[in-house]
C-alpha cells in the first residue's frame with residue numbers, strides 16, 4: 216500500500232460517516248484531481264508526492280460541499296465544464312434528454328436546425344448540442360447574472376477544445392418567458408431543464424446549500440416553470456417542431472398533460488432516465504392543416 220491509498224481509505228470512511236453517498240469514489244476523485252493523475256493511476260503516486268491539501272478537500276466534502284465545486288469541474292456527455300458557486304451542477308439525468316435532442320436533430324431534414332435551451336446554467340445542454348450536432352445554431356437563455364458568467368466561461372472553454380462549436384451558441388440574458396421573440400414560429404427544437412422542485416421539499420445539503428435557488432424551486436407543485444416552458448415553446452416552435460422538458464420523477468403524468476393534444480401538441484411522450492424513473496416529456500408542435 217502507498218501512503219496515498221492509505222489516506223484515501225481513511226478519507227472514504229470519514230466521508231461515509233458524514234453521509235456522503237459515494238464516499239470511496241469521491242475520495243479517489245479528489246485525490247486524482249489534486250495529484251494530477253487519472254484515478255486508475257492513484258497507486259503510482261509516490262509517498263513523497265502525497266499532497267496534504269488532500270485533507271482540506273476531504274473536509275470540504277465531509278461538510279457536504281459538492282465534489283464538482285471542490286474540483287471545479289463537471290462532466291456532461293463529451294464535455295468538461297467549469298462549475299462553482301452561482302451555477303447549477305449539470306446532472307447525469309439531463310444527459311439522456313440531451314441525447315434525445317441530438318438524435319432528433321441529426322434525423323431532421325433541416326440544413327441548420329435552430330435550437331433554444333431555456334435556462335442554460337453552465338451551458339451543458341446548449342454546448343453538448345453544438346458539439347454533437349455540428350449544423351445546429353443554439354440560442355441559450357439564462358436569467359441569472361451569476362450563472363451567465365459560468366455559461367460564458369464554458370462557451371469560451373468549449374470553443375477552444377472543440378473549435379467547431381465557436382459562434383454556434385449564443386447566450387441571451389433575460390427571462391425565457393419573454394425572450395427570443397424574433398425567433399417566434401421558426402425554432403426546430405426547444406429543450407429545457409427548468410427549476411421543478413416543489414417549494415418546501417427536502418433536498419440534500421449539496422443541492423440546497425450550493426445549487427442556486429433559481430435553478431431549483433418552482434412554486435407549490437414544482438410545475439410553474441414547466442408551464443412557462445410550454446407556453447414559450449408554443450410561441451417559438453415552427454409547425455412540427457419538437458420540445459423536450461425535464462421534470463422530477465413523480466411529475467411524469469402531470470407534465471404529460473401540460474403537453475396534451477387539447478393544448479395543440481402532438482405525440483406527447485414520457486421518457487425515463489438511466490435509473491428507469493420518469494424524467495422528461497417530449498412533444499411535437501401541431502402541423503397546421
Ligand SMILES: C[S@@+](CC[C@H](N)C(=O)[O-])C[C@H]1O[C@@H](n2cnc3c(N)ncnc32)[C@H](O)[C@@H]1O
Nearest residue numbers: 303305334335336357358359390391408429430
Ligand atoms: C436546473 S438549472 C439547469 C441548468 C442547465 N440547463 C443544466 O441542465 O444543467 C435551471 C436554470 O434555469 C434558469 N432559469 C430559471 N428560470 C428562468 C427563467 N424564467 N428565464 C431564464 N432562465 C431561468 C436558472 O437560473 C438555472 O440556471
